[in-house]
Amino acid sequence: MDTPASEVTGPRMTLRKKASRKNYDENAMDDLIDEHIGGSSKKKLKKKKKDLEKETETEALIALSVGFPIDELLEEEIRAGVVRELGGKEQNDYIVVRNHIVARWRSNVRLWLLKDQIRETVSSEFEHLISSAYDFLLYNGYINFGVSSLFAPYVPEDGNEGSVVVIGAGLAGLAAARQLLAFGFKVLVLEARSRPGGRVYTQKIGGKESFAAVELGGSVITGLHANPLGVLARQLSIPLHKVTEVREMMDGEANKISLGEVLETLRVLYGVAKDSEERKLFDWHLANLEYANAGCLSNLSAAYWDQDDPYEMGGDHCFLAGGNWRLVNALAEGLPIIYGKTVDTIKYGERGVEVVSGSQVFQADMILCTVPLGVLKKRCIKFEPELPRRKLAAIDRLGFGLLNKVAMLFPSVFWGDDLDTFGSLNESSINRGEFFLFYAYHTVSGGPALVALVAGEAAQRFECTEPSTLLHRVLKKLRGIYGPKGVVVPDPIQTICTRWGSDPLSYGSYSHVRVGSSGVDYDILAESLNNRLFFAGEATTRQHPATMHGAYLSGLREASRILHVVNGFHTNPKKPVQRYSGVTNDVLDDLFKRPDIATEKLSFVFNPLTEDLKSVGLVRVCFDTFEDDPTNRLQLYTILSREQAQKLQELGESSSESKLAYLTNTLGLKLMGTNSVLDTCGALISIIANARKGRSRTRAVARQ
DSSP states (O other), X not given: OOOOGGGOOOSSSSOOOXXXXXXXXXXXXXXXXXXXXXXXXXXXXXXXXXXXXXXXXXXXHHHHHTTOOSSSOOHHHHHHTOSSSSSSHHHHHHHHHHHHHHHHHHTOTTSOOOHHHHHTTSOGGGHHHHHHHHHHHHHTTSSSOSOOGGGGGGSOSSOOSOEEEEEOOBHHHHHHHHHHHHTTOEEEEEESSSSSBTTOOEEXXXXXXXXXXXXXXXXXXXXXXXXXXHHHHHHTTOOEEEEOOOOOOOOOOOSSSBHHHHXXXXXXXXXXXXXXXXXXXXXXXXXXXHHHHTSOTTTBBTTTTTTTGGGOOOSOEEEETTOTHHHHHHHHTTOOEEXXXXXXXXXXXXXXXXXXXXXXXXXXXXEEEOOOHHHHHTTOSEEESOOOHHHHHHHHHSEEEOEEXXXXXOSSOTTOTTOSEEEOOOSSGGGTTEEEEEEEXXXXXXXXXXXXXXXXXXXXXXXXXXXXXXXXXXXXXXXXXXXXXXXXXXXXXXXXXXXXXGOTTTSSSEEEOBTTOOTHHXXXXXXXXXXXXXXXXXXXOSSSTTSHHHHXXXXXXXXXXXXXXXXXXXXXXXXXXXXXXXXXXXXXXXXHHSOSEEOSSEEXXXXXXXXXXXXXXXXXXXXXXXXXXTTOEEEEEXXXXXXXXXXXXXXXXXXXXXXXXXXXXISXXXXXXXXHHHHHSHHHHHHHHHHHTTOOOOOOOOOO
């Protein structure tokens, strides 16, 4: 029988108060993290009850911000069997540990979080929960993911888990490839284009004197709460520019009729938008809906067009300063990608897989297919054996629509420095989606650039219209807006028109739920076949379709699935990402022969690849047992951060005994012997040792 909540106690804290989602404030998260995680190296059990309650509640809020329910398990956690029995004390304890791990990593996403660090802050009584929570978070892409250069020492040099061919170097393919490499797989990415990114495409326009980076494909990071792309931006120290978004949410009723039919019926029924100006405004909102779904309202399911709304990420919508290419390039860096390889045939069976591209054949254990839904609809790739009817039917039912753009670089910012987006009404309903919205890129792109959006039926007509005609229309629109205000709209320096619908490597922009379809079809597209053929991409995620972060998350999801298959079970894998061959006492001694900081009895070593104050290292405390026998010394160790080492140094001329008391009493760190440190901190010792290899650096040893 489940234990009543009132009788459950946490592993290191009293019962947590349930926090409400509506009270959550994303803007306060960084301050909360700095305040409560920065000093988390003190042993939890030694803290006062009030402090523990506050810290637990804070960590729960941070976990909530990245998508975890405060007092429940995710469905994925239940399937992974993270606890032996659902409900009751163990589940509550697990949730506390899980939230703590999530909060610890989110405090500095540039650093790899070690399980050893969690052991330093959670009682050994809960070792099984530490392993369960850490492994689930690690292997399902909730921690230690991304593009931080400091992750390199944790990626195995030689993959021995198996081999995977990833088809497509878009966000899904790049995310999966990086994750699979970290899991110990051999990976090869085949990309038909001459660049990475797929439908995320930043184009630089202009010349030496005036240029800008504009987004011709995916552009806006939609909601920062729990968004992995926000994590990548933090790892690369890329500023985010908040933009305004207008969205009119309208409900539908039936599965067999379109959203457009419902809205028109309601408009007539309630007598709205009768005069010309009201109708123009109504049409603008309809065009915005068509933009959000990359489809005409006449094609969108009235019942399920907004089925992903419950999973929508909250927070600000943002542009990435300098363009999304910065994320794409960072994800692609170091990956084995072969460009210009269009896949003709995919063969999958019990003995492995083959990918045929022209006259070349690539063999592997598994395939991850990340091509756009438009390519699957066109049957551009031959599958042997053919895809199941269930999957083919889902491919046909889902919609794959269009959003086109006109990117323009002007001599100056004539629209005003304070605008990042503005809309425009069209005279006729049939043209409602033509240049209905403009994004201003001058604050993030490096130059005075505007991007005009074309949605719905207008986006389809756009495909077969001459660029010169399109430029004439958009300039007429802009001059109609600014001319009456006395503002001169100059001719652009350079213009680019997209053609995503006729692009043979995409055949459209992004997916939507068409009439006759539902969110279930996204799940069907995500289903793997024979544990050999896997699928990722924005059209395979029911929760986050038609988004850049949805594509990225689907790549992490499939990397985890592939690892689970290879490990031969469907629960949480328990093998470490990197297989350490074992750390000897000689390696440990060698580190402290060249300490980064040394005092009379204390020596400190840190990872030379980072100067971050939150990064952790080791301290060794030497006790002289016999003054006339220097070899007979007791040596104890502990993990501490650079910030804590800095505080120790600030004690100045204090005695070694005072510093030791500060280390153990004030900072609450636990000293351990040589065998214990080799056992529990072997990963950290290996990382520091490997980071030192081949690096020539100046060490300042402070003698006090």
